[in-house]
Every structure is written in C-alpha cells, then in structure tokens.
Amino acid sequence: MRDTARPATGAGDDSDDFQAFVIGRWARLLRTAYLLTGEQHAAEDLVQGCLERTFVAWRKVSEARDPDAYVRRIMVNTHARRYRRGLKEYLSRGDGSGLGRELPESGDRIAQAVDRRDLFAALAQLPVRQREAVVLRYWEDLSETQTAAAMGCSVGTVKSNAARGITRLRSAIGLTHPGAGTTHSLHEGRTS
Structure with missing residues (x-):
C-alpha cells in the first residue's frame, strides 16, 4: 500500500x-x-x-x-x-474606509496623531515614490536600508522621498501647528 x-x-x-x-x-x-x-x-x-x-x-x-x-x-x-x-x-x-474596521495597534502613532480619514486622503495625494517611502519607512517601520531595498533605489532617494512626503503630509493635514500637540508624531527621532 x-x-x-x-x-x-x-x-x-x-x-x-x-x-x-x-x-x-x-x-x-x-x-x-x-x-x-x-x-x-x-x-x-x-x-x-x-x-x-x-x-x-x-x-x-x-x-x-x-x-x-x-x-x-x-x-x-x-x-x-x-x-x-x-x-x-x-x-x-x-476615503480611508477600507481600514475603518481595523483597530490600531497599540503604539500606532499615526492613528493617535490624526484622524485616519484625513491621513489617508493626504497620503493618496502624494506622488507614488513619496508614498512608498513614507508607508515603508513610517508605517511598516523599516530602516532606510530596508526601504531602499524594497523600493529598488538608493538610501539617499529614500531619505529625500520620505522627507518630501512627510513635509507634504504635515502641510496637508495640519501637523505643522505647534498648538495642535501633534507636530512631533510623524517624523521625530527617525535616523537609520
């Protein structure tokens, strides 16, 4: 058998x-x-x-x-x-409704900093490479080297795309106002 x-x-x-x-x-x-x-x-x-x-x-x-x-x-x-x-x-x-059912992970600073709908709308307006850099760097919490490998580009390209993307997100969703209490949430202390 x-x-x-x-x-x-x-x-x-x-x-x-x-x-x-x-x-x-x-x-x-x-x-x-x-x-x-x-x-x-x-x-x-x-x-x-x-x-x-x-x-x-x-x-x-x-x-x-x-x-x-x-x-x-x-x-x-x-x-x-x-x-x-x-x-x-x-x-x-x-409109961000696709993840509306998902509960944020504990320590999810993006969910704590701004309304998800506003963030998703602003994220959707970023150019593709900036969006990829921001998502991989700050949502997936990858290092610059890991992000560069995922995007197939140099670390310098990741740095510039992520910085530009974060700047555009901050201005689009009002994170540049110190009185809002959320200015540090999206990009502070990130180095590698």
Missing part, C-alpha cells in the same frame, strides 16, 4: 509553509497594500497578485535571509507597474 497523505518530494511541506506564511502576514500585507493604493479592492488585488508571484517563487523566497523583505519588494514592484498610469485619479476617490 502506498501512503498518499504527503508527496515524497516534499511539495506538501512547501505548500504548508506558504500557507502558514500567508496566514501570518495577510493583515499586514493588506494594510500596506491599502496605504499604497488608497482603495480596499485595489489593495486586495495587489496582495493577491503579490502572493501569486510569491507562491511561484516560494522555494527561493522561503530560503531568503528575510522573506518579508522579499515579499515587500514584490509588492512594491507590482504596485509600481500596476498603478503607474492614472494613479492620482484612481486614488483621489479613496
């Missing part, structure tokens, strides 16, 4: 590992995709496309030193290709 529970090649192990990876990362990937796209359905499509590419290269991804970084890079590249044309028009209708 032959045991049909698991293939002899170990392919089932890969499938199980991939499934565990997806289950463990789905919420975070969806949140990042939403911040990149500005729309819930587009975010779901982006994550799905990213995971399809990840599954095809799963053996390589799972053996990578940092699988999360590998998948972030796939997501950023997929997003850049998919949403390059007409992005501003597409994002201008985003």
